[in-house]
Amino acid sequence: MTNEKIIEAKGVIKTYDDSGVPVHAVRGIDYTLMRGEFTAIIGPSGSGKTTFLNVITGLDTPTEGEVWLSGRLLSKMSGNELSDFRRDHIGFVFQAYNLFPVLTVEENVEYIMLLQGVPKEERHSRVMSILEKVGLDDYAQRLPSRLSGGQQQRVAVARAMVSEPSLVIADEPTANLDSKTSGSLLDLMRQLNEDTGMTFLFSTHDEIVMKRAKKLVVLTDGKLDENNPPEEYE
Amino acid sequence: MLPKLAWRNIFRQKRRTVLTLMTMTGGFVLSSLSIGWMNGSYSSIILFFTNNRTGQIQVHHEGYLADQSIYSTIDNFEQVGSILDSLPDVRTWAPRIYTGALLALRPAGQSSNVFSSSAAASVIGIDPTREQEATGFSAQILEGEMLTVSDADTSLSSTGQILLGKELAITLEASVGDSLILLSQTANGAVADKRYVVVGTVSTGNTQIDRRTSYITLLDAQNLFALEGEAHEIAVLSRNLDEVDDLTATISGRLSGRNLETDSWKVFAKEFYNGMKADESSLEVMIFIIVLVAAMGVLNTVLMMVLERRREFGVMKAMGTRPGFIVRMIMLEANIMGFISILLGSIISTAGLLFLSKHGIVLDPPLDYGGAVFREMIASISPDCYWIPAICVMLTATIVSWIPALNAAHTEPAKALRTV
Ligand SMILES: Nc1ncnc2c1ncn2[C@@H]1O[C@H](COP(=O)(O)OP(=O)(O)O)[C@@H](O)[C@H]1O
Ligand SMILES: [Mg+2]
Numbered sequence: 325m326t327n328e329k330i331i332e333a334k335g336v337i338k339t340y341d342d343s344g345v346p347v348h349a350v351r352g353i354d355y356t357l358m359r360g361e362f363t364a365i366i367g368p369s370g371s372g373k374t375t376f377l378n379v380i381t382g383l384d385t386p387t388e389g390e391v392w393l394s395g396r397l398l399s400k401m402s403g404n405e406l407s408d409f410r411r412d413h414i415g416f417v418f419q420a421y422n423l424f425p426v427l428t429v430e431e432n433v434e435y436i437m438l439l440q441g442v443p444k445e446e447r448h449s450r451v452m453s454i455l456e457k458v459g460l461d462d463y464a465q466r467l468p469s470r471l472s473g474g475q476q477q478r479v480a481v482a483r484a485m486v487s488e489p490s491l492v493i494a495d496e497p498t499a500n501l502d503s504k505t506s507g508s509l510l511d512l513m514r515q516l517n518e519d520t521g522m523t524f525l526f527s528t529h530d531e532i533v534m535k536r537a538k539k540l541v542v543l544t545d546g547k548l549d550e551n552n553p554p555e556e557y558e
Numbered sequence: 559m560l561p562k563l564a565w566r567n568i569f570r571q572k573r574r575t576v577l578t579l580m581t582m583t584g585g586f587v588l589s590s591l592s593i594g595w596m597n598g599s600y601s602s603i604i605l606f607f608t609n610n611r612t613g614q615i616q617v618h619h620e621g622y623l624a625d626q627s628i629y630s631t632i633d634n635f636e637q638v639g640s641i642l643d644s645l646p647d648v649r650t651w652a653p654r655i656y657t658g659a660l661l662a663l664r665p666a667g668q669s670s671n672v673f674s675s676s677a678a679a680s681v682i683g684i685d686p687t688r689e690q691e692a693t694g695f696s697a698q699i700l701e702g703e704m705l706t707v708s709d710a711d712t713s714l715s716s717t718g719q720i721l722l723g724k725e726l727a728i729t730l731e732a733s734v735g736d737s738l739i740l741l742s743q744t745a746n747g748a749v750a751d752k753r754y755v756v757v758g759t760v761s762t763g764n765t766q767i768d769r770r771t772s773y774i775t776l777l778d779a780q781n782l783f784a785l786e787g788e789a790h791e792i793a794v795l796s797r798n799l800d801e802v803d804d805l806t807a808t809i810s811g812r813l814s815g816r817n818l819e820t821d822s823w824k825v826f827a828k829e830f831y832n833g834m835k836a837d838e839s840s841l842e843v844m845i846f847i848i849v850l851v852a853a854m855g856v857l858n859t860v861l862m863m864v865l866e867r868r869r870e871f872g873v874m875k876a877m878g879t880r881p882g883f884i885v886r887m888i889m890l891e892a893n894i895m896g897f898i899s900i901l902l903g904s905i906i907s908t909a910g911l912l913f914l915s916k917h918g919i920v921l922d923p924p925l926d927y928g929g930a931v932f933r934e935m936i937a938s939i940s941p942d943c944y945w946i947p948a949i950c951v952m953l954t955a956t957i958v959s960w961i962p963a964l965n966a967a968h969t970e971p972a973k974a975l976r977t978v
Contacts, residue, residue, distance in 0.1 A: 374976075383876055384972035404880055411878025418975065422873045426566035436877060438559045 329392070330491050330523050331357040331380050336389035338375050338546075349375040350386075351546035357525055359490070362517045364534055365527040367543035373527035376543065377495050381414055382406050394490055411439055415484025417494035417526075421476040423468040423483070429455070430464040433483045440487060454482045457519075458512060474505035481513060485522060494526035503532050510536040560883070564890040571863065578859045578895050579902065582951055585852030586903030587910065589845045589947040591937065594911040595919075596841045598938035600834055601799055607830060608823050610693050611762065613652070613793030614802045615809060616826050617642075620817045622790060623826060628657055628745055631788035632818060638792060641812050647805045649797045652692035653789035655683030655779040659742035659750075661722075661772060663730045673739070677729050679722075679772045681740065683779025683789075692795050700724055702734040702758025705775050717775055720754035723768035724761045732756050740774075744784040752782055849950045857958045860892060864962040871966045872974025881967035888963035889956060896955030900948045907947070911939045 338350040349372045357363065365373050378384035380391050382398045391398045394413055401409060415436075423432045433451045442450075455461040458478040460471075468476050477497060484492050494513075498506035510533050517524050517538075526533070534540060542549040568575055608614045617638060619630035632638055635653045642651045662676040686705045689695045696704045705719045720738060722730065732738065734756055742750045754774065762768055780786050794809065796802050802822050810820040824831045864871075871884055914937035921935060 378972040381876075383975075384970075407875070407878050407880045409878070410876065414878075416873075416876050418873065422869070422975075424563075424870065424873075426563065426570055431562075439877075439879060439883070 328359040329356055330359050330361075330394060331355065331525070332392040333380055334390045334392075336376070336379055336386045336391060338372075338379050338384070339387045349546055350379065352389075353546075353548055355380075355541070355548065357491075357523065359523050360517075360521050362514055362524045362538040363526075363541060364537035364539070365525065365541045365543055366529060366534055367527075367549075368529060371543045372546040373543055374495050375546075377493055377525070377527060381416075381493055382410060411436055412487070413490045415487070415489040415492040417477070417480045417484050417492065417497045419496040419499045421468070421473070421480050421500070423476055423479055425468055428465050428467055429460060429471070429479050432468065432479060433486050435483065436487045442487075450486055451482075454486045455479075457516065458482045472505075474501055474509060477501060477505075477509055478512065481509070481516070485516060485520075488520070488522070491523045491525065494524065496527055496529075498528065498530050498533055506530060506532050507536070514538075560887055560890060564887050564894055567867075567887070567891055568894055571866075574859050574863065575895065578856055579899050581852050581855035581859075582896055582899030582955070583903045583906065585848050585954070586899055586947040586951050587906050588848045589950060590903065590907035590943045591910050591914065592841060592844055592848070593946060594907075594937035594939055594943040595914060595935065596838070597940055597942060598915065598918075599935045600837070601938050602936065604823070604834065605799060607827070609795065610698075612823060612827055613692065614796045614799065614823050615794040615806050615820060617792040617794065617809065617813065617818055617820050618790065620819045623819070623821065626656060626790075628783065628785075628790075631785060631790055632792060633816075634787055635789040635792060636787070638813065638816070638818070642792070642794060642809065645805070645808060645812070647797050647801050647808070649795040650688065650691045651792050651794045652688040653685055653776060654791040654793065655681075655776060655783065655785060655788075656790045657681045657683075657742060657779065657783055659740045659772075661726075661730060662739045662741065663732050664737045664739065675730050675732075677726060677770075679726055679770050681742070681779065682771060682773050683776040684773055685776045692793060698760050698762055700759045700761045702756070705757065705773065707775075717778060718752075718754055719757045719774065719778075721758050721760050721773040722756055723771040724759050725765055725769035726772060727756070727759045729769070734758060740782070742783070744782070746784050748784070750782045750784075845946070845950065849954055852951075853954045853958050856892070856954060857962075860888070860959050860962045863891075864888070864966045867966070868969060868974050869977060871969040872971040875969055876971040876975065884967040884969075885963040888966055889959045892955040892959035893952065896951045900951055903947065903951070904944055907943060908939070911937050911943060915939060 333353055333355040336350055336353045336355075340347040340349055353376060365376065367373055375384070379386045380393070382391070382393070382401070385399070393409070396409070398406070424435065427435065430451050433454060434447050437447045437450065452461060452464070455464055458481055460475060460478055460482070463471060463475065468479065471479065480497075484494075498509060501509065513524060514536055516522065528534060617632060619632055622630040639651055639653065642648045657680070659679060659681045660676055661679050662673040664673055684695070684705070686695075686707050690704070699721070702721075705721060706717050720740070722732060727733065730738070736756045738754045738756060740750070740752050740754055744750045760768065760771070760773065774782075776789070780788065796805050806820055806822040813820060874884060875881070916936070918934040918936035
């Protein structure tokens with residue numbers, strides 16, 4: 325683990341006010357994520373995990389506070405800059421897999437590299453090597469609808485990692501999977517973290533997932549739990 | 559990438575795609591058939607008007623149209639005629655003399671100086687053979703028969719025959735077999751007067767004309783008015799209505815240096831032409847309404863598509879897809895559907911136009927257009943039937959997908975990802 329800060333959040337507050345009744349989803353968080361971490365944000369449903377992940381990846385704007393991503397202040401970036409930044413620096417794994425249904429496994433994994441303008445041969449070799457790592461190289465030409473949930477989520481992990489972003493974000497990646505599949509997906513992610521040194525930050529309230537994290541951050545009512553300081557296992 | 563995505567997206571919601579294609583194709587076909595049918599109607603009205611009366615092109619002495627003087631004649635019209643005969647696009651031509659006279663009726667059996675009625679009338683000298691060939695003149699004869707052709711030997715002798723417009727005959731209380739005296743002035747200023755026998759009455763379908771027009775043979779007219787070898791007008795019948803403007807220019811070129819002017823029906827029948835053009839605006843309104851209805855249908859499906867795929871746009875944006883990419887993707891989807899609709903529409907329209915150009919639509923009651931009566935309207939196929947609807951479809955697809963595309967592009971990923 326290096327000393328490079330991937331994420332630095334300072335005094336982040338997020339209050340939803342769409343319905344007239346303010347909802348204090350995140351209530352003042354200072355947080356730093358270092359390169360190479362494999363960290364789980366844990367907390368009960370409604371504790372603000374999704375909101376916090378959205379704000380620190382620029383999918384949503386904080387009501388107050390600053391977010392620095394790889395040394396850049398998010399609020400200072402324009403729309404296209406933010407798009408390009410996410411494309412080049414952050415890989416996403418979603419709870420509901422969210423693969424593009426009209427694209428094959430190979431094309432789904434290829435998508436970001438297409439946006440980046442990576443040449444065809446390089447795209448192909450990188451897609452095939454990451455699919456091999458997640459054990460789906462035989463499924464490259466299939467449509468997502470013909471894969472199981474666990475397989476789809478492994479494709480999603482491959483898609484998030486293929487362009488070698490500095491950070492992979494996964495919001496409850498196992499929520500739709502059974503415990504056995506969840507365990508093997510996390511084993512895979514941890515393996516990739518150890519092999520490539522890529523940074524992972526994911527949220528969960530699943531025991532199986534927590535056990536495999538290198539570090540746990542506890543979120544309660546939109547705040548980092550003072551009584552449960554970040555734990556590190558090794 | 560973009561075309562591949564767009565292409566596959568089109569086929570994921572088959573029912574909706576089919577509906578959109580049907581709307582666009584329907585709009586194309588309706589516009590195309592309207593254009594073909596309207597153009598066909600215009601062509602048949604124009605052909606009817608020009609073929610039965612005026613010809614598509616007319617040659618006159620310079621200035622004759624502005625001031626129809628008896629002296630403004632085409633000298634040696636036979637020579638002009640042989641030039642016209644050498645042009646392949648000229649079907650035929652007919653010379654005419656236009657003068658005016660006082661007609662006075664002497665009822666059969668009455669002595670020489672008793673006249674029961676009289677009327678001023680225009681007198682048109684026609685070549686019976688050529689006029690028949692050019693305008694099918696005899697079809698307009700109501701009672702009696704066509705003027706007889708003078709024998710070549712006796713070309714200078716008068717046939718003494720006259721045809722009266724239907725209403726003119728009524729005014730004069732003349733019937734076939736009656737004698738008329740025609741009183742006028744020759745081109746030399748002398749008095750022209752001669753006795754004619756009414757051989758028939760004419761109904762052109764236009765009461766205005768039939769109230770004041772009589773017809774004698776061209777030779778009689780030349781003799782009577784001292785206009786040997788001359789004519790006021792040569793009506794030219796073209797083989798093809800679409801070639802009239804080109805043919806007019808060609809004739810004008812071939813006749814240059816003779817103090818003649820050559821005009822198409824658009825010039826010498828200006829009022830009729832303007833009337834036709836005014837009618838075209840009703841076609842434009844019709845196409846506009848068709849396009850509007852189709853556009854609303856397409857807008858509806860594009861909006862639904864954007865709503866349904868909201869989450870996917872959220873994922874695309876979260877992963878770093880620029881808004882412009884999403885805009886282009888959706889507009890491309892709409893335009894691909896537009897393109898497919900144009901292909902389908904062209905096939906269906908061609909079949910429809912071919913059918914309508916053979917069978918037409920029977921008009922009941924018949925349409926009376928300036929005295930010309932139409933019982934059946936047939937379509938004509940022209941490039942207009944394709945490129946105008948095609949442009950309408952592409953414009954509709956582009957405009958109608960623009961707002962939904964912008965909307966999709968500005969999907970907020972955090973919100974879209976929360977909706978399940
Ligand atoms: N768009 C929103 N508008 C209002 N309240 C919201 C919105 N999104 C989330 N919330 C609320 O914010 C709180 C935190 O939600 P969330 O970040 O989804 O927590 P978690 O991911 O830990 O379940 C919850 O009380 C939730 O109801
Ligand atoms: Mg959540």
